[in-house]
Amino acid sequence: MPYLTKQFKFCAAHKYWNNKWDKDKNYQVFGDDIKVHGHNYLLDVTITGEINPESGFIVDIQDIKSIVFENVINILDHSQIEKDIGWFEGKQPSTENLVLFIWEQISSKIEKPAKLYKIKLRETPTIFTEYFGPDINGN
Template structure:
């Protein structure tokens, strides 16, 4: 099994806020991340696929095509957006990095060819905070 990772970058704003809670409880649980005026991150996105290299090309998958899929189905929808307000696939859920990683998986997985499998979405919110999602 070969694993291939493409690294991408996007910027986005969000706030962590549970509408079922009071302002005080949101501030207690989410701290500065519940700021009513939003806050932003410079996200690093690592998309890892797995499979067997094609015997004719030696490639697991054309990385230019993988980049195009990520751009079309993820980055065009997230980059320089407000995750809470502008992103259709984040509507109705808390915009945590965990939920965002799951949503990115759901956006990409249907568009990959059957010759490869999505292995992992790794999403850095900051250089010291990241989540990994392996599907399921």
């Protein structure tokens, strides 16, 4: 089955902090990232499905662009993630949590028979997280 990937960009800030820990413990675990800092994120959204014999496409790429802009980019871009987005209350604004958030935001909005296959979020040139959706147990 073919896979189609569309890349998006957004800029956002965050900081890591655990309220259950004192400043020393937070610094020990998170280092300088306890201070607000930003990233220029690259988001890859990969869709899979059968090719429509009439259009030759898995999905209309304009539909994917609209879904991602409305439900992800317009929310995350120029935000301070842990402060501005309620989903992150009680969660660290890590790329690991961001891919879960993004999946939840868009997976149900992609029209069948196409489906969301993978989210890849690059935080820096050397750090990225990939997510293939919940497993059969819903995790």
